């Protein structure tokens with residue numbers, strides 16, 4: 001088992017705590033608590049509950065949405081020491097047991113950095129404790145784990161392997177664009193390369209990448225930040241939301257200088273993203289000459305595999321969708337079971353649209369053709385629309401067809 005390293009947020013108050021603290025530093029208690037937390041984290045638990053009963057401490061962990069009891073025996077005389085050890089770790093006052101408290105500590109386990117938020121509440125038989133586990137995502141999610149269909153993944157990887165150009169990751173707010181963008185960075189950034197990132201929120205830390213963010217009182221604009229970032233001559237540049245002409249131009253200039261430039265941008269679909277960039281005042285020929293790929297996406301609730309209920313995708317549904325589905329096609333309803341806490345859903349699933357430019361499509365962009373003709377041509381060349389990717393995933397029982405239609 002890997003060694004976990006614990007780091008408490010701040011020292012808990014010293015006064016009167018000496019004796020209690022000694023008990024919490026007892027080797028047995030420390031090991032016990034460390035073991036409980038480490039095992040929970042290794043299993044991907046999002047919560048650890050310590051529930052005091054009259055003569056025991058029950059420990060349960062929430063894994064994939066469901067609470068499960070941990071098979072561990074904490075005798076009555078040890079239960080307060082266990083709670084106190086957690087309170088010390090979390091920087092709480094262990095002399096106070098009759099008031100709710102909250103605290104925080106960090107844990108590194110192998111390469112992962114994990115933040116644990118602790119809440120303690122007095123109850124009849126002692127302090128009930130919940131630890132909420134936040135996995136600080138050092139970006140480890142590769143493009144293979146984004147949930148793309150096989151063909152789409154192959155096209156995306158091929159586009160990323162071009163080595164330079166403008167890569168736009170688009171979607172509405174909250175559609176998981178950062179996750180996709182960072183996965184793409186991980187795919188292209190090699191140890192011998194220089195990678196730089198500039199993003200208002202750094203959600204993921206990428207090993208080997210210099211990451212900056214505009215401060216609230218920065219004396220430079222976001223566009224100036226991008227320009228100075230490009231002066232470092234990175235091989236791979238990642239830029240948080242681009243919203244205006246200067247930012248888009250700085251990004252495109254980078255792409256022309258033979259860099260991989262990945263940008264996040266708000267747009268409803270891929271064709272809409274083309275329009276947005278042109279609306280920002282970028283010359284269509286510059287966009288056409290630099291664009292490598294556009295991806296558009298949504299995040300949907302994933303159906304619980306345990307209890308989803310298939311139903312035939314009948315003629316009426318197909319008519320409503322404006323599609324002819326293969327014989328025997330099925331969609332799925334959520335139901336609810338113990339595994340999904342009766343919600344019918346467990347986890348998330350992304351749906352994607354991938355636009356790969358071609359000579360023809362670039363000609364249409366340069367000639368300022370209508371969005372409709374651009375879209376029709378892209379579909380003719382094999383672009384899987386967001387709707388089609390969603391319906392494919394609905395037929396596989398990953399998402400409901402209603403969620404797909406509501407999201408696009």
Ligand SMILES: [Zn+2]
Pocket residue numbers: 304305306307308335336337338339340341342343344345
């Ligand atoms: Zn279920």
